Amino acid sequence: MKNFIFQNPTKLVFGKGQISKLNELIPADVNLMITYGGGSVTRNGVYEQVKAALKGRKFIEFWGIEPNPQVETLRRAIELGKSENINFLLSVGGGSVLDGTKLIAAGILSDDDAWDIVLKGNAEKQIPFASVMTVPATGSEMNSGAVITRAETNEKFSFGGTYPQFSILDPEVTYTLSEHQIACGLADAYTHVLEQYLTTPNQSRLMDRWAEGILLSVMEIAPKIKENPCDYDLMADYMLAATLALNDFIRMGVTQDWVTHMIGHEITALHGTTHGHSLAIIMPATMRVLREQKHDKLLQYGERIFNITEGSEDERVEKAIEMTEKFYRSLGLTTRLSEENIGNKTIETIAKRFNDRGVAYGENRNVTGDVAREILLSCS
Amino acid sequence: MKNFIFQNPTKLVFGKGQISKLNELIPADVNLMITYGGGSVTRNGVYEQVKAALKGRKFIEFWGIEPNPQVETLRRAIELGKSENINFLLSVGGGSVLDGTKLIAAGILSDDDAWDIVLKGNAEKQIPFASVMTVPATGSEMNSGAVITRAETNEKFSFGGTYPQFSILDPEVTYTLSEHQIACGLADAYTHVLEQYLTTPNQSRLMDRWAEGILLSVMEIAPKIKENPCDYDLMADYMLAATLALNDFIRMGVTQDWVTHMIGHEITALHGTTHGHSLAIIMPATMRVLREQKHDKLLQYGERIFNITEGSEDERVEKAIEMTEKFYRSLGLTTRLSEENIGNKTIETIAKRFNDRGVAYGENRNVTGDVAREILLSCS
Numbered sequence: 216m217k218n219f220i221f222q223n224p225t226k227l228v229f230g231k232g233q234i235s236k237l238n239e240l241i242p243a244d245v246n247l248m249i250t251y252g253g254g255s256v257t258r259n260g261v262y263e264q265v266k267a268a269l270k271g272r273k274f275i276e277f278w279g280i281e282p283n284p285q286v287e288t289l290r291r292a293i294e295l296g297k298s299e300n301i302n303f304l305l306s307v308g309g310g311s312v313l314d315g316t317k318l319i320a321a322g323i324l325s326d327d328d329a330w331d332i333v334l335k336g337n338a339e340k341q342i343p344f345a346s347v348m349t350v351p352a353t354g355s356e357m358n359s360g361a362v363i364t365r366a367e368t369n370e371k372f373s374f375g376g377t378y379p380q381f382s383i384l385d386p387e388v389t390y391t392l393s394e395h396q397i398a399c400g401l402a403d404a405y406t407h408v409l410e411q412y413l414t415t416p417n418q419s420r421l422m423d424r425w426a427e428g429i430l431l432s433v434m435e436i437a438p439k440i441k442e443n444p445c446d447y448d449l450m451a452d453y454m455l456a457a458t459l460a461l462n463d464f465i466r467m468g469v470t471q472d473w474v475t476h477m478i479g480h481e482i483t484a485l486h487g488t489t490h491g492h493s494l495a496i497i498m499p500a501t502m503r504v505l506r507e508q509k510h511d512k513l514l515q516y517g518e519r520i521f522n523i524t525e526g527s528e529d530e531r532v533e534k535a536i537e538m539t540e541k542f543y544r545s546l547g548l549t550t551r552l553s554e555e556n557i558g559n560k561t562i563e564t565i566a567k568r569f570n571d572r573g574v575a576y577g578e579n580r581n582v583t584g585d586v587a588r589e590i591l592l593s594c595s
Numbered sequence: 596m597k598n599f600i601f602q603n604p605t606k607l608v609f610g611k612g613q614i615s616k617l618n619e620l621i622p623a624d625v626n627l628m629i630t631y632g633g634g635s636v637t638r639n640g641v642y643e644q645v646k647a648a649l650k651g652r653k654f655i656e657f658w659g660i661e662p663n664p665q666v667e668t669l670r671r672a673i674e675l676g677k678s679e680n681i682n683f684l685l686s687v688g689g690g691s692v693l694d695g696t697k698l699i700a701a702g703i704l705s706d707d708d709a710w711d712i713v714l715k716g717n718a719e720k721q722i723p724f725a726s727v728m729t730v731p732a733t734g735s736e737m738n739s740g741a742v743i744t745r746a747e748t749n750e751k752f753s754f755g756g757t758y759p760q761f762s763i764l765d766p767e768v769t770y771t772l773s774e775h776q777i778a779c780g781l782a783d784a785y786t787h788v789l790e791q792y793l794t795t796p797n798q799s800r801l802m803d804r805w806a807e808g809i810l811l812s813v814m815e816i817a818p819k820i821k822e823n824p825c826d827y828d829l830m831a832d833y834m835l836a837a838t839l840a841l842n843d844f845i846r847m848g849v850t851q852d853w854v855t856h857m858i859g860h861e862i863t864a865l866h867g868t869t870h871g872h873s874l875a876i877i878m879p880a881t882m883r884v885l886r887e888q889k890h891d892k893l894l895q896y897g898e899r900i901f902n903i904t905e906g907s908e909d910e911r912v913e914k915a916i917e918m919t920e921k922f923y924r925s926l927g928l929t930t931r932l933s934e935e936n937i938g939n940k941t942i943e944t945i946a947k948r949f950n951d952r953g954v955a956y957g958e959n960r961n962v963t964g965d966v967a968r969e970i971l972l973s974c975s
Contacts, residue, residue: 219607221609227601419835424811427808431800
């Protein structure tokens with residue numbers, strides 16, 4: 216096991232009716248700005264619940280943070296926040312609204328342009344922020360990261376900073392999500408775990424078991440949710456799984472990969488593909504191309520998640536990859552670039568971007584633009 | 596899933612050589628008191644490492660917090676802390692030293708007698724404290740609880756408060772633990788999980804999987820540690836398992852039991868039995884007596900931990916209980932009161948204590964003194 220430091224101070228406020236606690240959770244004396252997406256919260260009752268909880272309090276609102284939040288939009292929010300002396304942010308929406316809010320929280324305390332904060336990779340300072348999370352997927356509600364898009368150049372990068380002060384997760388707010396949103400959310404959570412699990416074996420038995428525990432839970436609930444998208448306990452497990460998949464809990468003392476995310480972000484930046492969907496396309500291909508270096512872990516994964524115990528090692532690895540692609544498809548997602556009309560031009564653009572950056576990604580820092588091309592061709 | 600609020604702010608500093616970070620972890624301007632047990636840290640090198648890390652800093656020391664820390668000892672530490680204006684405590688030792696330190700942290704800020712703080716169940720205020728943990732077992736390094744003994748009456752009670760600011764866990768410091776200490780530590784961690792797992796089924800698939808993940812890890816490492824007690828990765832997983840078994844991570848949205856602990860504490864208070872050992876004796880008996888209300892979870896436990904899939908439900912439950920007792924024995928612990936020369940007098944004392952308190956314990960608040968007697972007779 217590698218040395219590590221773990222600390223996650225976010226307060227998770229989970230369950231039915233918890234939005235009503237907003238007033239006691241947000242300090243009384245702050246200048247509050249609430250951030251939203253395009254307006255879905257006005258249709259699912261969340262906006263009304265937030266307004267009711269904060270009745271009598273003063274706050275300003277910023278609307279219009281889009282899916283894959285754009286720095287161009289966030290610059291306007293930062294400007295507003297600065298001019299209004301905002302010192303506390305509440306994100307009400309999904310992972311994109313919260314990721315955008317994390318950049319606003321940094322931008323308000325910085326003289327740098329917002330995109331420069333992203334490119335630095337780490338926010339030096341952020342004003343306190345919190346969230347009412349409405350779309351289980353990114354884990355942003357309990358982690359320190361955010362992914363931001365620059366529309367003018369079709370680029371998408373992540374940066375890290377501090378954690379939300381608190382996040383309210385009420386499974387009932389997920390009842391109005393579309394099938395596609397749920398499919399992408401489940402794919403996102405599942406893939407987050409694989410990025411932290413399909414690495415060097417035998418680093419920690421316990422972290423392996425916890426990663427597998429999330430994978431098994433997501434596999435188990437996915438088909439049930441299709442039948443019963445308003446079953447409270449199912450949606451509660453979905454919501455909790457998405458949070459625990461990316462809040463540092465399963466990466467204590469182990470290496471990580473994130474190749475699939477690096478490529479997936481490019482697909483989204485260039486084509487607008489929903490994040491979780493892009494991962495469903497890329498992950499099986501990453502497994503295929505990196506099957507040698509991931510061989511032992513793929514065997515363990517196949518056995519513990521899909522009960523694959525028969526056949527040669529190569530056959531079992533092959534089967535584990537097949538079952539993974541099949542699982543993503545079972546969610547209702549496509550898993551090939553051609554199905555999304557993404558062709559060679561995009562593949563070459565991504566390969567060139569990686570090569571131009573002169574960095575290689577992945578656990579072993581060996582995924583160059585050329586390897587990324589192989590991965591993309593493998594799912595083309 | 597039940598509504599819940601989760602927040603655990605402790606910073607975990609894990610791995611080889613991490614004790615050297617003490618100076619940067621403890622704020623520069625505090626009046627520091629370091630607390631210790633009976634002196635084992637002077638024999639395993641930890642004391643020297645702590646002194647080296649804090650070279651040039653001023654601090655006072657309090658020695659002699661005993662296993663199952665006694666309020667009589669802690670009162671003296673509180674008095675010293677008050678007179679020296681101590682405002683930061685560092686516990687260097689095992690769970691008992693840290694539990695005692697938690698009471699000192701509360702006592703320094705209180706005019707109440709220390710035992711009254713324990714009896715209240717919750718410390719209102721505590722000065723900041725941290726730990727260098729040397730014995731993986733109690734999970735005290737990342738939770739808010741503590742268990743204190745009153746020697747003059749042979750009573751043992753727990754109270755809750757705040758979390759350690761940080762805890763340093765270096766697996767190398769475990770190499771000098773005795774076989775019995777390790778056996779009790781593993782039994783303690785395993786039983787902590789069972790207390791949070793063997794309850795009403797289907798509350799959270801994910802929490803079940805994480806609980807099972809710790810159980811499977813402990814089962815897997817236990818025999819290997821017997822062979823290789825100085826294997827770093829084994830001891831790292833043991834240390835991490837003990838922490839994660841009782842730091843709130845596996846109890847999100849689920850009910851808990853703690854009957855075995857309530858009875859085990861009495862055994863320890865009356866006979867000095869090591870805490871983990873007392874649990875190894877009581878847990879199988881709790882399963883036997885409460886097998887009806889725990890029936891469904893015992894079936895799941897048997898299948899997922901011991902691969903018990905054959906036979907009638909009753910036979911599978913029976914087998915799961917047998918395998919649990921066998922596991923505790925495989926650690927080198929006895930599992931019957933008679934083996935520790937504990938007889939009917941103790942059983943009756945405990946039954947009377949429970950009945951006199953007029954409270955019933957357990958998930959369903961149905962374990963009265965009479966049920967406790969049944970449990971104790973079942974392992975007599």
